[in-house]
Amino acid sequence: MTRAWLVGLALLSGCTTSSATSASVGEFRRTQVGRYQVKLELEPEPPPLGELFRVRATVTLRDGRPVETAKVEVDAQMPQHEHGMETRPRLRPGECDAEDRCKFPDGIYIFDGFKFHMSGDWTLLVHVEGPRGPDSTSLIYRAR
Amino acid sequence: MRIAPLASLLVLLGCPGSTVTEPVRQPGDWSEEELQTLRALRLDPTLPADPTNRWSDDPEAAKLGRSLFFDPGLSPSGAVSCATCHNPALGFSDGRAVSQGVGETARNAPAIPGSQYGPWQFWDGRADTLWAQAAGPVESPVEMGSDRTFFARHVMNTHGEAYRAIFGGGLTQEQLDRLPARAAPGIDPDLDAAWKALSAEDREAVMEVFTKGLKAIAAYERQLLPTEAPFDRYVDAVLAGDPEGGGHLKPAQVRGLSLFVREANCTLCHHGPHFTDRAFHNLGLPGLTRYDPGRSLGALEVLSHEFNCKSPWSDTDRCEELEYLDPSFPDFQQAFKTPTLRNVALTAPYMHHGGLQTLHEVIEFYDELPGESNVNHRELTLQPLGLTEKDRRDLVSFLNALTGDPLPDRLTSPPDPVDASSTPPTR
Incomplete structure (x- = not known):
């Protein structure tokens, strides 16, 4: 899985991601360049420390229409500790046709296998490769 | 997963974690957030199910498991049982730096109470269930020095009635008559050859008894739950509105608790009802004389x-835990599992290598962080604490308040005397 987009995201966002808090979970936020809106939901919320949880990413265009055919990646890191997760989350399969073109109804992408193994600030990063091109966003989630 | 460039960048940019300034509070004067932390640390007796073992909560299986746990006849030496390294009087540890079975192990014996709750067993997490863990010491040449065929024969010969009542089946007399004394895959060439010489049917029968015996041991171990400690009673009283916490902690222990959750920030890794994040960290311990890959190998093994x-x-x-585990997580190198702190005063010496003799030495280590890791890097969250000698003593005093009430005798001794001589060494 390529990680180049994460570095780009960091360059673009600087410290702006630090101003976000767990209050941003469950709310739509505009991606860096403004091509999409993304809502992240953690299930359960809050996720118990050291236990697996899932992340539901809802992706729409700016006008609210769902983006159902994007390539979406979500990751979580603790930048101040210089590490990510001890797990490899996986995207649940969408509805795919015989030619492996997949659709994610209502623009909902569900990832299983997230785990916050430490308390503290985790950066949730989202990258979308969709019909308007690539774009990213991030938010800070305080795990406790 | 780890992405160093991004992490370094954010740190360089000075993105802070928390910049909220809290008022200075006296020990015992808890903020709402700290009360939440204390509530989260309070013992929770809820035990999650173990779907890998359908007998995990079967009382008869647990009773058999208790007999097996204390039975040195499971070792061909007739001298080593599970209880040799997991002594109930020592919090189910053994008081040694590294354990002594029929030979010497490489690591300190972890305590059992609390182990029921985490997804990973052993210091390196190379087993994911209690019963899979139990297989390790049985067949380790330096622990019980046994093997699955010897184990199965002994279970049927000495505990056969209980076994059949719970599981049914087992080895037939004809099988017992024709099975070799010892056979197992992968331990040594002789045992391996004996195992390969068995018929598929006999191998299957041995495996059946072996794994069910292990599950019985696990059913017993699940009953060894951590018990309420003075700390829990203090938390209950504080949460009920008594700022003195019912007097369940001495003033030094309250100061130690305050340091634990505030200045020393021990709850970063020692959180939750068992004071552990169930994760793996490289502490950069002093006195490591050889490379031990720790979790980096344990993750592959499990x-x-x-x-x-x-x-x-x-x-x-x-x-699911296996499904999503990332064995290539870089910080798994020389990382070991965060142990529970419940009953920690009973389980000296400390750390995976048993290199720190007392709790005071442990606090001293975290306070000063001497040296550095010889592999990868020490856990970055660790920073020297700048404690006073009094602070150190208060923290130790608090850790003593995590010693739970004694378990009932019915759990800390065999159900009936086991005659080790009933199964003499046969190889």
């Missing part, structure tokens, strides 16, 4: 473990 959650011997196929 994925291919013969008795893991996904194995044919497991009673479930829902194995």
